[in-house]
Amino acid sequence: MTRYFVKRLAGAIPTLFVIITAAFFLIRAAPGGPFDQEQRLPPEILANLESAYGLDLPVWAQYGRYLTALAHGDFGPSFKYKDFTVTELIGQGFPVTLELGVIALVLALGLGIPLGTFAALRHNSAADYATMAFAVIGIAIPSFVVLPFLGLFFGIYLHWLPVAGWEPGSIRHLVLPVIALCLPPLAYIARMTRGSMLELMRSPFIRTAFAKGLPLSVVIRRHALRPALVPVAGYLAPAVAAIMTGSLVVETIAGLPGIGRYLVQGALNRDYTLVMGMVIIYSTLLIVMGLLVDLLYAWLDPRIRFGH
Amino acid sequence: MKALHRLRANPGATYALGIIVILTLGALIGPLFNPNDIATLDWAHVAAGPALAGAHWFGTDRLGRDLFVRTLEGTRMSLGVGLTASAISLGVGVAYGAIAGYVGGRLDQLMMRFVEVLSGLPLIFFVIFLTVVFGRSPYLLFLTIGAVGWLTMARIVRGQTLSIRQREYIEAAIASGAGTLRIIVKHVVPNLWGVVIVYATLTIPQIILFESFLSFLGLGVQEPHSSLGTLIAEGAGEMEAAPWILLVPGSVLAILLLCLNIVGDGLRDALDVKER
Numbered sequence: 001m002t003r004y005f006v007k008r009l010a011g012a013i014p015t016l017f018v019i020i021t022a023a024f025f026l027i028r029a030a031p032g033g034p035f036d037q038e039q040r041l042p043p044e045i046l047a048n049l050e051s052a053y054g055l056d057l058p059v060w061a062q063y064g065r066y067l068t069a070l071a072h073g074d075f076g077p078s079f080k081y082k083d084f085t086v087t088e089l090i091g092q093g094f095p096v097t098l099e100l101g102v103i104a105l106v107l108a109l110g111l112g113i114p115l116g117t118f119a120a121l122r123h124n125s126a127a128d129y130a131t132m133a134f135a136v137i138g139i140a141i142p143s144f145v146v147l148p149f150l151g152l153f154f155g156i157y158l159h160w161l162p163v164a165g166w167e168p169g170s171i172r173h174l175v176l177p178v179i180a181l182c183l184p185p186l187a188y189i190a191r192m193t194r195g196s197m198l199e200l201m202r203s204p205f206i207r208t209a210f211a212k213g214l215p216l217s218v219v220i221r222r223h224a225l226r227p228a229l230v231p232v233a234g235y236l237a238p239a240v241a242a243i244m245t246g247s248l249v250v251e252t253i254a255g256l257p258g259i260g261r262y263l264v265q266g267a268l269n270r271d272y273t274l275v276m277g278m279v280i281i282y283s284t285l286l287i288v289m290g291l292l293v294d295l296l297y298a299w300l301d302p303r304i305r306f307g308h
Numbered sequence: 309m310k311a312l313h314r315l316r317a318n319p320g321a322t323y324a325l326g327i328i329v330i331l332t333l334g335a336l337i338g339p340l341f342n343p344n345d346i347a348t349l350d351w352a353h354v355a356a357g358p359a360l361a362g363a364h365w366f367g368t369d370r371l372g373r374d375l376f377v378r379t380l381e382g383t384r385m386s387l388g389v390g391l392t393a394s395a396i397s398l399g400v401g402v403a404y405g406a407i408a409g410y411v412g413g414r415l416d417q418l419m420m421r422f423v424e425v426l427s428g429l430p431l432i433f434f435v436i437f438l439t440v441v442f443g444r445s446p447y448l449l450f451l452t453i454g455a456v457g458w459l460t461m462a463r464i465v466r467g468q469t470l471s472i473r474q475r476e477y478i479e480a481a482i483a484s485g486a487g488t489l490r491i492i493v494k495h496v497v498p499n500l501w502g503v504v505i506v507y508a509t510l511t512i513p514q515i516i517l518f519e520s521f522l523s524f525l526g527l528g529v530q531e532p533h534s535s536l537g538t539l540i541a542e543g544a545g546e547m548e549a550a551p552w553i554l555l556v557p558g559s560v561l562a563i564l565l566l567c568l569n570i571v572g573d574g575l576r577d578a579l580d581v582k583e584r
Contacts, residue, residue: 015425023437030441140569141562142517144524144537148544148554156548163548245432249524253544263433264525267440279433 008294012287016280023279024066027272028059034079034270053079066276075280076273080266086277090259094281096166097251097258100174101243104182108239112186113232116193117220123198131190138187144249147180151253164255177254181246185239189232196228226300233296240289244282314578321574324567331564335384339377367552369542379557382534383564389449389535390516396454397515398508401461406496408462409469411488420466427459435518439527449528453518457511461504468503472496502579509575513568520561536561 035041035049050056054065069076075086119131154176155163166173200206201224209219251260259278266274315321366375408419438452472478473496481491516536522528523537531538536557543554 023433026434026437026441030437136569136573137566140513140565142521142565144521144544145540145558145562148540148547149558152547152551152554156551241432245521248432249521252525264436264527267436268526282433 005291005294008291012291015287016283019283020067020070020276020280021063023276024063024272025059027267027270027275028062030270032270034272036270053077066273070280075277078271078274080269080271080274086273089262089274090277090281093257093259093262096256097247097260100177100181100251100256100258101240101247103174103178104243104246105185105239107178107182108185108189108243109232112189113193113229115186116190116195117197117225117228119190119194120197120201121216121220128194131194135187135191135194138183139191141183143180143184143246144253146183147176147250147253150176150180164253166254166256173254173256177250177256181243181250184246185235185242188235188239192231192235193228196231197224200224200228230297230300233293233300236293236296237286237289241286244285312578315574318574318578321571321578324570324574327563327567328571331383331560331567332387335380335387338380366556367550369546369550369553375553375556378534378539379536379560382536382539382557383560385529385533385535386516386519386537386561386564389453389519389529390512392450393454393457393515393519394508394512396450397457397461397511398504400454401458402465402497402500402504404458405462405465405467406469406492406500409466410473410492410496412470412473416466420463423459423462435522436525436527439522449519449522453515453522456518457515461507461511464503464507465500468500469496472499506572506576506579509568510572513565513572516561516568517565536564 033055034053035046041049047056054062057065066076075090078084078086078089081089115131119128122128151163154161161175162173163176206219206224209223214222247258248260248263250256251258259281262274263278263282265271266278366379368375369378404419404423408416435452435456439448442448478491478495481495486494519528520535520537520540523535524541526538526541529535529538539557540554540561543551543557547554
């Protein structure tokens with residue numbers, strides 16, 4: 001078991017390295033540079049700027065310098081947000097994005113699993129159909145449609161919640177973005193849980209548990225839930241990826257000061273270091289999530305722990 | 309045939325299919341019945357509300373452009389991108405999965421490892437990168453989105469091919485001296501159609517969603533052309549003063565995606581395709 005994880009962890013480093021390298025050369029292959037503006041800079045100033053940031057060096061040398069700095073934990077200065085380092089920018093925005101994402105993920109799991117279980121237990125009832133209808137809607141309709149619609153209804157017509165904006169520590173500002181962000185994974189998790197729960201309820205060991213006279217709640221909690229959650233655990237990494245990409249638009253619409261906007265803006269502005277920083281943060285998160293999923297698998301299904 | 313019958317017995321899927329047909333026809337021929345075009349500015353009616361009796365059925369946007377025509381054009385663009393990119397991902401995915409599954413062994417391992425690595429990467433980043441690097445042309449949009457969509461298809465086709473490979477008719481083909489390529493093209497691929505149709509139907513809404521996501525971010529379709537994504541982005545900025553600019557394209561996209569998903573799910577049930 002331990003050996004397996006050490007191996008996986010060691011395998012993650014080359015993956016990250018490939019991602020960093022590919023992103024580095026791709027963004028530099030893009031036409032234009034970080035100092036292109038409406039008004040062209042005088043060539044002397046441009047040359048000074050480029051040498052100050054090391055952009056006059058050949059790309060390979062820049063790559064070497066970037067990797068060396070990165071190995072020391074330095075993401076470099078931002079090209080567009082002057083006087084800010086990438087570490088500062090991400091350090092300011094990341095807590096907001098993280099808060100939003102974690103709440104959305106917790107809600108998606110915390111509501112999706114009970115909802116799916118409930119629907120499976122009431123198979124073919126009105127409640128089951130309602131849950132599945134909700135799931136189809138949640139999966140189909142993207143967050144960048146849901147959020148403005150919610151804002152229109154709850155913000156502009158009802159005046160219950162702010163449409164956009166952010167105040168530190170304010171929960172009211174997070175309600176609508178969180179709902180929009182967690183809806184697709186919530187719906188997906190509910191549908192998956194229902195599916196695997198339905199299948200499990202027909203399996204012999206559940207029938208045995210009922211035959212012993214155990215009440216339904218005990219059968220669910222002690223016997224059915226853990227194996228039913230195996231597919232849900234497999235969906236965790238895609239769920240995190242979905243929440244990450246969702247936060248790109250949700251933060252923009254809701255005007256939250258997270259890091260979501262930096263990726264697209266940074267790429268459009270050719271803010272090389274900022275884009276690289278974002279790619280590294282997001283890829284690392286995804287890779288760590290993948291490892292966590294494997295741990296979860298082993299906990300949920302003991303057969304995986306012993307060999308295959 | 310039996311599958312079609314079963315699909316028709318599913319009222320939700322039948323209605324959804326009807327709505328898709330109406331939306332598609334509307335997107336194709338609807339503009340013919342409306343005198344406005346996508347780029348004309350009507351300064352007398354800037355951000356005018358919807359009026360079924362007036363010149364602008366769904367109102368106009370901030371620049372006085374007719375929202376009815378723009379929404380239909382956006383729908384056509386979204387459907388076009390969805391279908392083209394799905395076709396690309398279908399072609400690549402079927403070829404890739406069938407070869408990996410049929411040839412098997414080392415090649416299979418290598419090819420599927422590649423798919424695994426790619427699906428582990430945050431592909432949205434690479435699509436964003438590609439659109440930034442190569443500029444924003446609609447053809448590139450098709451290609452990049454199609455390039456992302458084929459992974460699931462390849463995995464599913466491979467799984468199906470593995471079981472087809474065991475059948476007697478494949479053995480018979482090998483015994484009668486057919487080459488590998490001929491067997492894949494003539495015997496494996498034609499027997500994949502059930503799975504392929506189901507996953508193609510489920511890929512289309514995903515791709516439409518992805519395209520509108522990119523357009524929403526300003527990385528997809530460019531002015532004066534519109535896709536549902538760009539229209540929603542525009543509307544989201546104006547929703548306080550002119551909510552219809554958001555509501556019209558937003559509802560169309562929501563309905564379209566919902567119906568496509570319902571039809572896809574219905575087909576999956578009708579053809580009884582197992583996931584994975």
